[in-house]
């Protein structure tokens with residue numbers, strides 16, 4: 571497990587971090603729609619690990635309202651991955667705490683994969699190269715340079 575994931579595992583959350591994200595970490599939001607946001611994972615499994623979460627607290631995928639917003643943000647995230655030179659990544663939705671979710675609020679992961687036998691649980695020690703302020707700046711520039719509307723509402 572990498573250093574950042576260890577830090578994350580030690581945290582006790584009094585409120586749901588995904589519900590608080592917009593208020594607590596607006597600078598980390600890379601793109602948003604009316605009901606969803608795309609952000610980087612502050613405690614990534616691997617560098618360039620992105621997350622898409624609904625703004626409302628939803629604990630079960632079956633309770634999500636159908637719509638294109640999540641797909642739109644997945645597309646923006648995919649384009650960002652491409653611009654970062656990442657060809658291989660996993661798009662992952664989990665449902666239920668036994669699926670490996672560490673927080674009940676549903677969220678979609680986009681996790682770069684570095685090799686055929688190196689799925690996303692590599693937990694490399696990326697803490698040395700991880701600078702989230704720099705990463706957000708870079709991601710936002712890359713998203714902005716892609717010809718589409720970033721704010722979809």
Ligand SMILES: [Zn+2]
Nearest residue numbers: 586589627675
């Ligand atoms: Zn929540």
